Amino acid sequence: SETHPALWAEAKARGSELQQFYPLGLRRNLFIARYHGTTRAFEGLPRTGRISSALAWMDDKAEMKKKFQEAGFPVARGAACRTEAQARRQFVLLKAPVVAKPHINTGGRHTTVGIRTEAQLRPAFHSAQQLSPRVMIEEELQGPVFRATLIDRKLAAVLRRDPPQVIGDGVHTIRQLVDEENKNPLRRGPVFAPIAIDNPVIDWQNVPERGTRVFFHFKVNWGVGGTSRDATDEVHSDNRELFEDIGTYLDDDIVGIDFMIEDISQSWRDTVRCGVIECNSLPLIGNHHFPFAGPIRNVAGAVWDMAFPESKKS
Numbered sequence: 323s324e325t326h327p328a329l330w331a332e333a334k335a336r337g338s339e340l341q342q343f344y345p346l347g348l349r350r351n352l353f354i355a356r357y358h359g360t361t362r363a364f365e366g367l368p369r370t371g372r373i374s375s376a377l378a379w380m381d382d383k384a385e386m387k388k389k390f391q392e393a394g395f396p397v398a399r400g401a402a403c404r405t406e407a408q409a410r411r412q413f414v415l416l417k418a419p420v421v422a423k424p425h426i427n428t429g430g431r432h433t434t435v436g437i438r439t440e441a442q443l444r445p446a447f448h449s450a451q452q453l454s455p456r457v458m459i460e461e462e463l464q465g466p467v468f469r470a471t472l473i474d475r476k477l478a479a480v481l482r483r484d485p486p487q488v489i490g491d492g493v494h495t496i497r498q499l500v501d502e503e504n505k506n507p508l509r510r511g512p513v514f515a516p517i518a519i520d521n522p523v524i525d526w527q528n529v530p531e532r533g534t535r536v537f538f539h540f541k542v543n544w545g546v547g548g549t550s551r552d553a554t555d556e557v558h559s560d561n562r563e564l565f566e567d568i569g570t571y572l573d574d575d576i577v578g579i580d581f582m583i584e585d586i587s588q589s590w591r592d593t594v595r596c597g598v599i600e601c602n603s604l605p606l607i608g609n610h611h612f613p614f615a616g617p618i619r620n621v622a623g624a625v626w627d628m629a630f631p632e633s634k635k636s
Contacts, residue, residue, distance in 0.1 A: 326608025400460020424454035486547030490530025552616030578605025
């Protein structure tokens with residue numbers, strides 16, 4: 323279920339009744355919540371009942387990019403392509419490195435980064451097309467991925483997501499550093515996973531210099547060793563304003579924005595190759611309740627504050 327245990331716990335603490343539906347005995351992401359005579363039925367996360375027109379296109383990367391470009395929001399240059407010929411034509415218009423990815427949200431699967439030649443583009447395009455008939459060919463942004471979650475058009479929390487990595491100390495091998503990192507109890511589930519040691523490209527006996535970061539792949543998914551850190555207090559005022567402007571533009575109760583930038587404490591206006599990667603109308607709010615590092619942000623509380631404002635006093 324998309325609805326995280328934190329949402330259930332917060333509802334219970336406020337005296338709200340929350341139930342999940344199982345139509346025809348099948349587990350579905352359908353719920354009903356009641357509080358002091360007010361009832362809300364919802365899918366995934368509760369909303370106020372107001373329908374935003376952006377829900378029809380928010381999760382579509384190509385449409386989102388087009389509309390955001392028109393609105394003046396920072397996004398990577400590029401477009402959706404259906405054929406290899408279209409992908410090649412798009413590629414020559416862009417500045418390398420380029421990324422090829424399915425135009426639907428796939429959690430990083432079948433995404434190829436660092437494309438610099440047409441020879442590299444061809445297999446990357448066909449890999450992405452295994453999951454989607456349309457493939458996004460766009461300039462590669464730089465920096466970690468930050469998930470900004472907006473509730474009722476206000477920034478509730480920002481989480482930095484990082485791919486699996488270790489930091490050298492000038493003494494231990496990469497394999498030894500990974501073995502030590504994998505002893506972290508947080509990597510034993512249910513949220514975070516150990517760093518895999520099956521990457522044939524890595525020289526596992528190499529001893530990285532002190533302070534050197536060793537990345538094992540670009541994916542930030544926690545199931546493949548990625549980590550997260552709360553970065554809400556680090557957000558530059560320009561970036562906070564940008565996120566909330568996007569929330570106002572989308573005019574939806576709950577929005578997740580994946581934003582890539584080298585340093586979230588620096589303004590996006592002064593940063594090259596930063597921008598919105600995608601938006602999500604059903605973001606995983608539980609991620610803010612269980613960060614790998616940093617404080618917990620009660621996003622579930624912000625959701626119920628919006629859905630049942632009177633419950634704030636409970």
